[in-house]
Amino acid sequence: MSAELHLVLPGALDQKTGGYLYDARIVAGLRARGIQVHVHSLPGTYPLVDQEAIFEADRVLAGLPDGALVVIDGLALPGVAGSLMVENHRLRLVALVHHPLSLELGxxxxxxxxxxxIEQGSLARVQRIVVTSPATAETLLADFHVTRSRLGIVEPGTDRPEAPAAGSGTDELNLLCVATVTPRKGHLILVEALSRLTDLPWRLICIGSITRDPVATAAVQDAIARHGLTGRIALMDEIEPAALQSQYHAADVFVLPSYYEGYGMALAEALSHGLPIVSSNAGAIPTTVPADAGVLVPPGDAAALAAALRRLLTDAGLRSSLTAAARAAASALPTWEDAADRFAAELAGLEPALRRSLARA
Incomplete structure (x- = not known):
């Protein structure tokens, strides 16, 4: 009998945010190990759910066979919360928490x-909780009534590039930010900081969805125009993986001024390309970015962010030092193969057939 599990998440699996990319890579890794993974994409709005979301979540969980092993992406918890009070007695439930939804900005x-x-109640009704960083684990332990015995950590993997980033090769340095345009990612603060650096040669490319939060995108576009930076800052929306790798390769500095990160997959990807990093000291970022590979500033502090960027833009020696540390840190980052193995191991205690699959792998 082969191992089998169900993944429940809002919307399609092929979305390009960090959480969905994590889910997709784990699904691919588990399937490569001979594990059957059934993906259930829930309609409706999340995380502030509508009736369609709740109805469909109830229908999906009620339709699963007794004893099914079910992984619920944390973004889906508001939709399935009511069902968990009934279904936790007959299903083996695992919550995959990328970061607490209640910490979202806005x-x-x-x-x-x-x-x-909702999150506290839902997490109390699952048998196992998987998080993507030690920092998120500590947050759940401190504030969400989670016990350490039910908690496991599976950090995201990275794709090791064939060569480190080459950079722009010119005096005008390429700054790269990879993040969905939402208030939590700090694009407005980044525009404000860069408005103080117009005396320096730079250009910024922001890659990430500009449609997921239209209000946030409009605010960022307005700020860019208001500060006269239209020719220097580009919002590129989501792009295909190969094109994204090309952007990392052409970058000189990676910047992500988030107010909170449960891990920061884009930061790990920047490390894997040997890029010096400017980010914030919020959430899991200080544990994702080694102290010698980046400059971290308080979240929401435009002046501190501008000062950090000015240092990197004007100090080639500092950039070189941070690059060397980033390359050293990259060698210790887990691969997606590692992540799939660790995720399967977290589930093995609930699924004997999965333990047998791991033994054969």
Whole structure:
């Protein structure tokens, strides 16, 4: 009998945000190990769910066979929360938490409080919880009533490039930011910081969805125009993996001023390309980015971000030092093969057939 599991998540698996990319790579890795993975894509709005989301989540969980091993992406927890009170008695449930939804920027106080209560209740009803960083694990232990015995950590993998980034090769340095345009990712602060550096030669390319949060995108576009940076900052939307790799290869500095990250897959990808990093000291970022490979500033501090960027733009020696440290750190990053092995091992305690699959691998 082969190992089998069900993955439940909002929307399609092929979306290009960090959480969906993680899920897709884990699914591919598990399937490569002979494990059957059934993906259930839920319709409706998330994380502030509508009735369609709740109805379809109930229908999907109710339709799974008794004893099924079910991995629920953390973004789906608000939709399945009600079902878990019924289905946790007959299903083997695992929550995959990329970062707590209640920590997302842009929520009202009431919305954040409601999401936290939903997450706390949902996590209490699953048998196992997998998170993507030690920092997220500590957050759940401290604030979400999670016990360490039910908690496992599987950090994202990276694709090792054939060669480190070559950079622009010119005096005008290429800054790269890879992130969906949402308030949490800090694009507005980045535009504000760069407006103070117009005396220096640079250009910024931002890659990430500009349609997931139209209000946030409009605010960033307005800020770019207001500061007269239209010719120097480009919002490129999502691009295909090969094109994204080309952007990493042509970059001189990677910048991501997030207010919070549960891990920061784009930061790990930047390390794998040997890029010096400017980011914030929020969430898991200080554990993802070694101290000697990047300059980290307080989140939301435009002046500190501008000062850090000015240092890197004007100090070739500093960039060289950070690059060397990034390349050294890259050698210790897990691969996606490692991540799939660790994820399977986290599930093995709930699925005997999966343990046998791992023994044969």
């Amino acid at each position: 929520l009202s106080e009431a919305q954040a409080r409601t999401l936290k209560l």
